[in-house]
Amino acid sequence: MKFVDEYRESESVRRLARALARRTTRPWTLMEVCGGQTHAFLKFGLDALLPKEIELIHGPGCPVCVTPVEAIDRALDLAARADVIFCSFGDMLRVPGSERDLLAVKAAGGDVRMVYAPLDAVRLARDNLTKQVIFFAVGFETTTPATALAVLTAARQGIENFSLLTAHVLVPPALESLLASPNCRVQGFLAAGHVCAVVGYREYEPIARRNRVPIVVTGFEPLDLLQGVYRCVNQLEEGRFEVENSYGRVVLPDGNPSARAMVDEVFGAVPQRWRGMGEIPASGLALRPRYAAFDAARRFRATEPRTEPESPCIAGLILQGIEKPRDCPAFGRECTPEHPLGAPMVSSEGVCAAYYRYRRLERSGQGAKG
Numbered sequence: 001m002k003f004v005d006e007y008r009e010s011e012s013v014r015r016l017a018r019a020l021a022r023r024t025t026r027p028w029t030l031m032e033v034c035g036g037q038t039h040a041f042l043k044f045g046l047d048a049l050l051p052k053e054i055e056l057i058h059g060p061g062c063p064v065c066v067t068p069v070e071a072i073d074r075a076l077d078l079a080a081r082a083d084v085i086f087c088s089f090g091d092m093l094r095v096p097g098s099e100r101d102l103l104a105v106k107a108a109g110g111d112v113r114m115v116y117a118p119l120d121a122v123r124l125a126r127d128n129l130t131k132q133v134i135f136f137a138v139g140f141e142t143t144t145p146a147t148a149l150a151v152l153t154a155a156r157q158g159i160e161n162f163s164l165l166t167a168h169v170l171v172p173p174a175l176e177s178l179l180a181s182p183n184c185r186v187q188g189f190l191a192a193g194h195v196c197a198v199v200g201y202r203e204y205e206p207i208a209r210r211n212r213v214p215i216v217v218t219g220f221e222p223l224d225l226l227q228g229v230y231r232c233v234n235q236l237e238e239g240r241f242e243v244e245n246s247y248g249r250v251v252l253p254d255g256n257p258s259a260r261a262m263v264d265e266v267f268g269a270v271p272q273r274w275r276g277m278g279e280i281p282a283s284g285l286a287l288r289p290r291y292a293a294f295d296a297a298r299r300f301r302a303t304e305p306r307t308e309p310e311s312p313c314i315a316g317l318i319l320q321g322i323e324k325p326r327d328c329p330a331f332g333r334e335c336t337p338e339h340p341l342g343a344p345m346v347s348s349e350g351v352c353a354a355y356y357r358y359r360r361l362e363r364s365g366q367g368a369k370g
């Protein structure tokens, strides 16, 4: 197949759903890791095509959602400084910190700008030499090469008024952490194809073996997603626990070596706090010492972390696949995309936003399984 339409062709999708139903003999619980996949399952109604034995639970693959509140508070403090232009991807602007969000800082006079790429922030720094330009670097392995490129560009061009507030996160340690939880119900993972396009899938192989879970690298179109589920179920039915690449048109076993080398040049793995999941060893990235001059956390004095306010938000449980959005008492009531109480309702990859957009009119227990 060459064109995206072919991956959405309804008869092929139905045929694959029927094959999946024939292949499934027992209940299986699968997690799609990426928020983009969650949205696609719900948007295309694929969850409703799955056999009743298969339950999908939704993973932590929404970068905005897992950014800890203390990182957002730090961003808010920096963005409020008169000498700073604070740059962020759009989703991050509305994610609540402990007291307000970046849009509120902007409304109060802060110079907060939405950018589409980290290099935009480098350009802003070059054009505004009297200001400090800070880029809020969030995201999984998919976005880290662009951040690394920004740092390398700033270093090469001698742009000293550019820095990063870094909250990047890595998928494999998060999967290990989920699997180690006594509450974990995951029997197989659909791994995020775009992450694997950068880093490949070798790192997943020991995780699959050690934990006896199939991991299928999966794309984002309807046929990709159903194929990912089929291959996961097929392994489970056969008692196999391997990594399979179901997104071969994009993903190679070693990913993109140039992108990986660039990231490795700039960043090293460090422990990282995830919202609702606590600290996970080696799951974040910090600038290596030779690029430490670009670290906003070092350039600007840290402020005291604030106490998180009481909130009905159960994002932590949702991001671990323990609960679903409709289990949250605030879903669709106090918490809506217009008035989000938590990041999963803000982000374009957030699971609460996906349920609100595609499933809020259905009664609990119908449509999306669970």
Ligand code: SF4
Residues within 6 Å of the ligand: 312, 313, 314, 315, 318, 325, 328, 329, 330, 331, 332, 335, 336, 340, 341, 342, 343, 344, 345, 346, 352
């Ligand atoms: S519906 Fe809103 S309050 Fe509830 S978990 Fe989702 S983001 Fe948090």
